[in-house]
Amino acid sequence: MNILVTGGAGFIGSHTIIELIQAHHQVVVIDNLCNSNPESLRRVATIVGQEIPFYKADIRDRQRLEEIFSSHSIDACIHFAGLKAVGESVSMPWEYYDNNINGTLTLLDVMRQHHCKNIIFSSSATVYGSPVEIPITENCPKGQCTNPYGWTKSMLEQILTDMHTADSEWNVVLLRYFNPIGAHPSGLIGENPNGIPNNLMPYITQVAIGKRAELGVFGNDYDTHDGTGVRDYIHVVDLAAGHVKALQAIERNCGLDIYNLGTGKGYSVLDVIHAFEEANNIKIPYSIKPRRAGDIATCFSDPSKAYRELGWLAQYDITEMCRDSWNWQRNNPEGF
Numbered sequence: 001m002n003i004l005v006t007g008g009a010g011f012i013g014s015h016t017i018i019e020l021i022q023a024h025h026q027v028v029v030i031d032n033l034c035n036s037n038p039e040s041l042r043r044v045a046t047i048v049g050q051e052i053p054f055y056k057a058d059i060r061d062r063q064r065l066e067e068i069f070s071s072h073s074i075d076a077c078i079h080f081a082g083l084k085a086v087g088e089s090v091s092m093p094w095e096y097y098d099n100n101i102n103g104t105l106t107l108l109d110v111m112r113q114h115h116c117k118n119i120i121f122s123s124s125a126t127v128y129g130s131p132v133e134i135p136i137t138e139n140c141p142k143g144q145c146t147n148p149y150g151w152t153k154s155m156l157e158q159i160l161t162d163m164h165t166a167d168s169e170w171n172v173v174l175l176r177y178f179n180p181i182g183a184h185p186s187g188l189i190g191e192n193p194n195g196i197p198n199n200l201m202p203y204i205t206q207v208a209i210g211k212r213a214e215l216g217v218f219g220n221d222y223d224t225h226d227g228t229g230v231r232d233y234i235h236v237v238d239l240a241a242g243h244v245k246a247l248q249a250i251e252r253n254c255g256l257d258i259y260n261l262g263t264g265k266g267y268s269v270l271d272v273i274h275a276f277e278e279a280n281n282i283k284i285p286y287s288i289k290p291r292r293a294g295d296i297a298t299c300f301s302d303p304s305k306a307y308r309e310l311g312w313l314a315q316y317d318i319t320e321m322c323r324d325s326w327n328w329q330r331n332n333p334e335g336f
């Protein structure tokens, strides 16, 4: 298929392009580079041995989208483009709603005008809010989000669902990611956060490389096996492969489908620190800090629906995730 990848220069998009090309799909990328570097696409080109057609443009720019859809026969869109920093979304809600919601509405409108009604959307486990069941199945009701970023995901899921309800020609796959970490085993591409990392693994790798003195562990009084927060970390290459499987659902005219993409295993913050230390033989100094606002104790998936219906199963374990995160950081201390 000919796939438009929005946000393809970013962390998950760049890894997904590799899997798409290796599965013999064609790819066109649109990214405004607001949170990425075009070097990621050059590295992807090195890995796959072909150039990646790339448009530096904003998905809110209807005219540029029109140009892209007019010059390529796009069969489906994998929609990664969006702002994703939780804390920033609290202080800049308008920018988050404008970018994520308006951007997606513009994209959907141009898509339907060009008779392309197939979309895979990057959603998040954050839509479950404080989940009423663990492990979380797709039947778990959506919950209250604690920040505008989370609400954009929740609202966009609803918008996409309503589009499908009104017009059954739409095939919509909502992929709810758990906690993507790791990097391509080549060490050529990986996560490249701006400034102080918000998320656990990039913080750990920056401590490991000596950029930060120690990791703050946000709370050790949760109701978990060691008191620290438990999450479902998933290797980004496994996550990327999940998108290729989701395209097969689209090819079958799936209608509307929702899948959790996680491993089904929960690791605490201390488990991850220890796994990183063992995998890479590096000590990670840390100290216990107060809880972070909006955090929940435990969040991990039941990924069995994706296995049953898509034949998708995560392959990499936590040791490999830690190894590949470090391999990327060590080879690229300043990112791209």
Ligand code: NAD
Pocket: 006, 007, 008, 009, 010, 011, 012, 013, 030, 031, 032, 033, 034, 035, 036, 037, 057, 058, 059, 060, 079, 080, 081, 082, 083, 084, 099, 103, 122, 123, 124, 125, 177, 178, 179, 180
């Ligand atoms: P990322 O920031 O690395 O990639 C997103 C890309 O979208 C960036 O390259 C950015 O420049 C681009 N972009 C943003 N707004 C745009 C716009 N208006 N027009 C064009 N391009 C735009 O993030 P990521 O980690 O690769 O995440 C990809 C998607 O997955 C996002 O929608 C994110 O919310 C979602 N997601 C990520 C995680 C995670 O932990 N990384 C978890 C759940 C969901």
Ligand code: UD1
Pocket: 086, 087, 124, 125, 126, 150, 178, 179, 180, 198, 199, 200, 201, 203, 215, 216, 217, 218, 219, 228, 229, 230, 231, 269, 292, 293, 294, 295
């Ligand atoms: C966060 C977002 C979530 C988003 C996800 C994407 C919040 C509240 N949630 O999830 O909306 O979809 O990222 O990956 O930000 N931790 C530390 N020290 C740190 C960083 C994190 O102890 O410096 C802990 C956290 O308290 C948590 C765990 O590590 O228990 C994972 O944190 P993080 O990587 O930020 O992911 P989430 O909070 O699960």
